[in-house]
Amino acid sequence: MRVQKCKGSRDLSPAEMARFRTVESAFRAGCARWGYEEVRTPTLEYLHLFTSVGTLTPGMLGKVYSFLDWNGWSGERVVLRPDGTIPVARYYIEDRAEKAVARLCYVANVFMFEETGEKDRERWQCGAELIGVSSPLADAELIALAMEVLKKLDLKCLELRLSHAGLIRALISSLGLNDEEQTSVLDQILDGNIDVLARIRPGKPELARALASLLDLRGKAPGFLHNIKALFVRDMPQLVAPVDNFIATVDLLEMLGCDYQIDITSGRGFEYYTGVMFRILADGEHIGGGGRYDDLIPLMGGKKTPASGFALYVDRIMGKLAPETAKSQTPGVLVKVDATSPETVSTAMDIVRGLHEQGFVARLDLGEPTPDLGWTLDMTESPFVLANRLDKRRFTINNVADVLAVLGEEDARPNRSA
Secondary structure: OOOOOOOOOOOOOHHHHHHHHHHHHHHHHHHHHOOOEEOOOOOEEEOHHHHOOOOOOHHHHOOOEEEEOOOOOOOOEEEEOOOOHHHHHHHHHHHHOOOOOEEEEEEEEEEOOOOOOOOOOEEEEEEEEEEOOOOHHHHHHHHHHHHHHHHHOOOOOEEEEEEEHHHHHHHHOOOOOOHHHHHHHHHHHHOOOOHHHHOOOOOOHHHHHHHHHHHOOEEOOOHHHHHHHHHHOOOOHHHHHHHHHHHHHHHHHHHOOOOOEEEHHHOOOOOOOOOEEEEEEEOOEEEEEEEEOOOHHHHOOOOOOOEEEEEEEHHHHHOOOOOOOOOOOOOEEEEEOOOOOHHHHHHHHHHHHHHHHOOOEEEEOOOOOOOOOOEEEEOOOOOEEEEEOOOOOEEEEOOHHHHHHHHHHOOOOOOOOO
């Protein structure tokens, strides 16, 4: 029987790994500049972490990989994490709750069952969480960080779409539904079924107008939100607080020069969202998003702690990188050496080590197909010759200092394009 990988899984080739590391590096560098610290949580978590507080919608819970852990006496049901935020929130409660503000980031794989096996069941995401602050400025910071990373990757046709879970919740609570019906409607909206709102027929005319206005809420100007507030402040005062919060966040994004579109129907995400939600698209494909989740940590047993965060979907972003974006900017040297000459081999190894210490790529020629390296150092004859493979220039070399001098003169230092 031919050995095959699991359905819905994928191998990453060297070229794909170069793209993966490009995304990962840009994300880590962006987080470091904004003062976020990296954490790593376990792949396995207890299932009740995702079910006991209603953190995932039923549609998402139906796709998790869960099984009994018989290694020990507990027989607890565990899960391959389907989300990156909830484990970080659990980590914060256990280990960082004493900090007033925590800026945390991660790179992690998440798992979600997909029936056909044609789509990936293991996916990678880069995420950032800002815990301990409840303000529009915190939401704006996270959005600015996410967009900064994506722009560093030179992605084209980026779109930022904004919605607000608090506004949606406030409207749903006014529709005369019982608690179970409200939860069902919210879950369907967050799973992407916005049409469920259009099918509801409120008994009061002002609710019908509010519902229609909410579904039509699309555009850039904050005036859309001011109009909603002016129209319904008297009949529906519960809309005022979420609308004011939404306006404050949008005003900050305006000041930051961040291009966006208000689209309340784009509010897909997790049941734990409570405030501003955002989705980021590139060429029309959803490549990331996040939002505010002030109730999550207290629901998980922690203190009342506001928080917000986002995730960027590495697999999707990788496919949108331009070839030159994922190409290494560090010059490489292929060293050809006569293996029968111990003295030459020793000198070659000294040169390779010296290049490595200075941050260059260097490898021995073992007879394989010529790699994509910009320089060759031929040590099979005397004197040694360093050649540029692009323009065919040649330089006589005696030691590693000579190699470094030539590469330095050619402005070929690592990270020279940074």
